[in-house]
Amino acid sequence: MSGPATSTRADAAGRGVAAIETDAVSVVIDGRRIVDSVGFAAHRGEVHALIGPNGAGKSTLLAALAGDHAVSEGRVLVGGRPLAEWTLRALARERSVLLQQGTVFFPFTVRQVVEMGRRPWLRTAREDDDEAVVAESLRVTDLAGFGERRLPSLSGGERGRAAFARTLAQEAGILLLDEPTAALDLGHQEGLLQIARDRASAGDAVVVVLHDLTLAAAWADRITLLDEGRVSATGTPDEVLTSERLSAVYRHPVEVLRHPATGAAIVLPVRAGR
Amino acid sequence: MTDARLATRSHTPHRRLALYSALALALVAAVIVSACSGQLAIAPADVLGALLRAAGLAPADPTATVSDAALWTIRFPRIVLAVLIGAALAAAGTLMQAVFGNPLAEPSVVGVSSGAALGASASIVLGWTFWGEWTIAAAAFGAGLAATVVIYLASRAGGKTEVITLVLTGIAVNAFAGAGLAFLTFLGDTGAREQIIFWQLGSLNGARWQQVGVVAPLVVAGLAVAFLLARTLDLFSLGEKAARHLGVNVEAVRILVIVIVAVLVCAAVAFAGIIAFVGLVVPHLMRMVIGPAHGPLLAASVLGGALLLLVADLLARSLIPMADLPIGMLTSLVGGPFFFWLLRRTRLREGGWA
Numbered sequence: 001m002s003g004p005a006t007s008t009r010a011d012a013a014g015r016g017v018a019a020i021e022t023d024a025v026s027v028v029i030d031g032r033r034i035v036d037s038v039g040f041a042a043h044r045g046e047v048h049a050l051i052g053p054n055g056a057g058k059s060t061l062l063a064a065l066a067g068d069h070a071v072s073e074g075r076v077l078v079g080g081r082p083l084a085e086w087t088l089r090a091l092a093r094e095r096s097v098l099l100q101q102g103t104v105f106f107p108f109t110v111r112q113v114v115e116m117g118r119r120p121w122l123r124t125a126r127e128d129d130d131e132a133v134v135a136e137s138l139r140v141t142d143l144a145g146f147g148e149r150r151l152p153s154l155s156g157g158e159r160g161r162a163a164f165a166r167t168l169a170q171e172a173g174i175l176l177l178d179e180p181t182a183a184l185d186l187g188h189q190e191g192l193l194q195i196a197r198d199r200a201s202a203g204d205a206v207v208v209v210l211h212d213l214t215l216a217a218a219w220a221d222r223i224t225l226l227d228e229g230r231v232s233a234t235g236t237p238d239e240v241l242t243s244e245r246l247s248a249v250y251r252h253p254v255e256v257l258r259h260p261a262t263g264a265a266i267v268l269p270v271r272a273g274r
Numbered sequence: 275m276t277d278a279r280l281a282t283r284s285h286t287p288h289r290r291l292a293l294y295s296a297l298a299l300a301l302v303a304a305v306i307v308s309a310c311s312g313q314l315a316i317a318p319a320d321v322l323g324a325l326l327r328a329a330g331l332a333p334a335d336p337t338a339t340v341s342d343a344a345l346w347t348i349r350f351p352r353i354v355l356a357v358l359i360g361a362a363l364a365a366a367g368t369l370m371q372a373v374f375g376n377p378l379a380e381p382s383v384v385g386v387s388s389g390a391a392l393g394a395s396a397s398i399v400l401g402w403t404f405w406g407e408w409t410i411a412a413a414a415f416g417a418g419l420a421a422t423v424v425i426y427l428a429s430r431a432g433g434k435t436e437v438i439t440l441v442l443t444g445i446a447v448n449a450f451a452g453a454g455l456a457f458l459t460f461l462g463d464t465g466a467r468e469q470i471i472f473w474q475l476g477s478l479n480g481a482r483w484q485q486v487g488v489v490a491p492l493v494v495a496g497l498a499v500a501f502l503l504a505r506t507l508d509l510f511s512l513g514e515k516a517a518r519h520l521g522v523n524v525e526a527v528r529i530l531v532i533v534i535v536a537v538l539v540c541a542a543v544a545f546a547g548i549i550a551f552v553g554l555v556v557p558h559l560m561r562m563v564i565g566p567a568h569g570p571l572l573a574a575s576v577l578g579g580a581l582l583l584l585v586a587d588l589l590a591r592s593l594i595p596m597a598d599l600p601i602g603m604l605t606s607l608v609g610g611p612f613f614f615w616l617l618r619r620t621r622l623r624e625g626g627w628a
Contacts, residue, residue, distance in 0.1 A: 066515075097515075102512075108567070116509055
């Protein structure tokens with residue numbers, strides 16, 4: 001999934017023009033620098049994972065990228081233009097966001113929620129695609145039979161997939177996903193990241209916050225490791241996921257093994273024998 | 275998971291159409307029954323005749339002068355006012371619930387109605403007449419808008435409104451408005467006192483065409499903007515951040531909705547006083563039938579609110595012979611227990627004050 005092949009394709013697609021990037025962005029909340037001079041760039045054609053321990057600033061950085069959180073220093077650029085220069089509607093056609101908290105206040109059906117993702121294309125030519133895009137988003141998220149179900153009747157994982165389906169239906173070229181796999185079972189975690197992978201292969205830029213480092217190693221083209229608001233390392237999974245670095249950042253001994261067949265990194269905490 | 279069985283049923287357009295038709299038919303029936311009943315019983319044929327004669331489609335009938343006069347000076351304006359105010363209150367409730375992300379938000383519960391009543395009462399006691407017939411409505415609007423803004427600012431945290439905060443804010447605003455009304459009652463002369471008490475109880479007694487002339491444009495304008503915003507309000511259900519990610523200017527829509535709520539509530543309160551719980555009961559029942567999508571919900575709530583208030587007014591003036599009960603008392607009698615039930619249910623289902 002990762003490795004040289006994808007990097008080459010991304011290069012061919014024109015690395016250098018980042019889909020979304022920051023230049024030395026800081027976010028200060030109540031006098032604490034939650035994000036500290038972070039330079040970050042996500043490119044089209046790539047899945048870019050944000051990893052780090054609790055409180056490292058992953059979600060805050062993602063919120064800054066999404067425009068939810070004002071930055072204290074630095075700038076966020078989308079397609080090379082500062083966030084402030086974008087109208088809300090134009091931005092909504094450019095990037096979609098999946099938040100951790102996906103509560104829906106009233107008992108809408110799954111289809112209605114996914115249709116809300118089509119809002120940025122209202123009264124445009126692409127409005128004609130609405131029905132097909134919604135159906136496809138439901139299908140790939142394994143919710144095809146759930147369209148008429150109301151959200152309160154779904155499990156947490158199903159609701160999470162419905163929110164992801166809405167994010168997909170938005171058809172934006174940049175996807176910002178905050179811990180999208182948190183409530184999902186193993187099969188649906190893989191399924192979700194496969195979709196993210198496919199979207200990247202089709203030329204989208206995907207930024208995803210992940211806690212499962214093995215999952216990040218398997219699916220990401222690039223990984224940025226945050227530690228106390230700063231970038232500890234950024235690069236390919238093999239460059240970032242080393243035993244020494246992870247042990248230091250996570251304050252726990254970590255070992256990185258290799259999958260016997262694919263060679264992908266498998267990250268495990270070192271456990272004392274029981 | 276007890277609702278899973280219900281929840282799997284989809285609410286098709288057929289269901290919406292059936293609801294609209296049922297409400298519209300019931301509304302027409304309620305209008306006819308309402309026009310026919312009263313101290314002077316009038317046959318449905320004479321009601322139709324009165325309408326046709328006024329439109330010049332039927333020859334003048336000297337034997338019907340008394341019934342025509344009763345209909346055109348007393349009953350018709352009262353019916354039209356009931357329909358307008360019912361529609362306004364139900365729509366205001368729907369809008370507030372959408373923007374607060376909370377099914378318990380309602381103009382009277384959170385204090386918008388009593389705020390507007392305070393403004394209206396102040397204009398009476400202090401003898402304001404700067405805009406003629408519109409003065410009371412303007413004063414109600416100003417105070418109602420102020421109350422809405424205060425409630426909004428005080429009860430929101432992190433993009434949503436907790437039930438407990440909303441209800442407590444409502445208690446505070448209602449207490450403040452109640453104190454203001456008490457002071458005005460103390461200040462005013464006997465005539466003003468009677469009027470203030472009338473405002474607090476709510477009544478459509480003495481409805482006149484001039485009042486309809488003030489209320490109608492406000493309600494029509496408020497509803498027109500509300501319908502334009504309906505689809506956008508759906509996105510508010512995702513939370514403010516998610517709505518913004520989808521290109522919605524959340525702040526602008528919210529401010530617009532607050533102004534519309536104030537317009538609708540002031541139109542309702544200006545001449546009829548506080549009629550509570552219509553905005554709570556109606557949207558909730560409609561949501562149970564056709565689901566939460568705000569376009570259809572608003573349409574159904576407008577019809578349902580008009581129907582409810584017309585029926586309530588009919589009961590108010592016919593339950594006890596020769597007496598005109600306060601309609602606000604009746605709606606509270608039904609709405610109070612309903613609110614209690616809804617509060618309990620919300621609490622049980624959400625596992626807390628969500």
